[in-house]
Amino acid sequence: MQSPDLLCIAQRVRLDIITLFPELITVPMGTSIMGRAQEKGAIQLEVHDLREHGLGRHKQVDDTPYGGGQGMLLRPEPLFSALEQVHTEQSRVILMSPAGRRFDQATAQRLAQEPHLIFLSGHYEGMDQRVVDHWVDEELSLGDYVLTNGAIAAVVVMDAIVRLLPGVLGDDLSAVEESFGAAGLLEAPHYTKPAEYRGLRVPDILLSGNHAKIAQWRAEQALERTRAVRPDLLP
DSSP states (O other): OOOGGGTTSOSOEEEEEEESOTHHHHHHHTSHHHHHHHHHTSEEEEEEEGGGGOBTTTTBOEEOOTTOOSSOEEOHHHHHHHHHHHOOTTEEEEEEEEEEEEOOHHHHHHHTTOSEEEEEEOOTTOBOHHHHHHHOSEEEESSSSOOSOHHHHHHHHHHHHHTTSTTTSSSTTHHHHSTTSTTOSOOOOOOOSOSEETTEEOOGGGGSOOHHHHHHHHHHHHHHHHHHHOGGGOO
16 A cells, blocks of 8 residues: 555656766666666656767866866856756756755655756866856755765665655555654664574564564664664654
């Protein structure tokens, strides 16, 4: 049975990614659950090589910053050209940036309801601020650290979004009951066969067949685990 929390999520999401390194997107997004999501039609994924919009014979996409400083910046012309090619009235443009707001499960749930997401993945020292000011709706960061390329971060964000779409996971309730789900807690520990291995036993309650008590045990374990590992998640 599909969770009521997922009924409002769009049945199909279009994802466009503008990057200098398409293979950083196509390989992981074509594997496992993400690959099957495309086969099922839950997402329409298009990866755009920014180099194709580069300037001149050498397809230049970057240059030195005005005012001096280290590194190179992505020029505005290639990015404007790429965005004008894919942007629609329904688009929401996401820039992956260390300066962005920290990405979390609530953000994934919100973005999963958007019909069209465009991801910009920076490189070098970033991009010309005019691109950000004119096009970007939202800046997101995975955390307080710097990656070599924004495409890596974009894959993480897209994975978190796509798995929330109805029909992508084997059981739609999986996206609700896992860590950071509806309860906002970490998941309780899970066990599988055998019931005993090298003297280590599965908790008896999970073997009891009493589903009400199992549910209560899992709720207690989730709360205890959250309190021990991530107390910041508790009110």
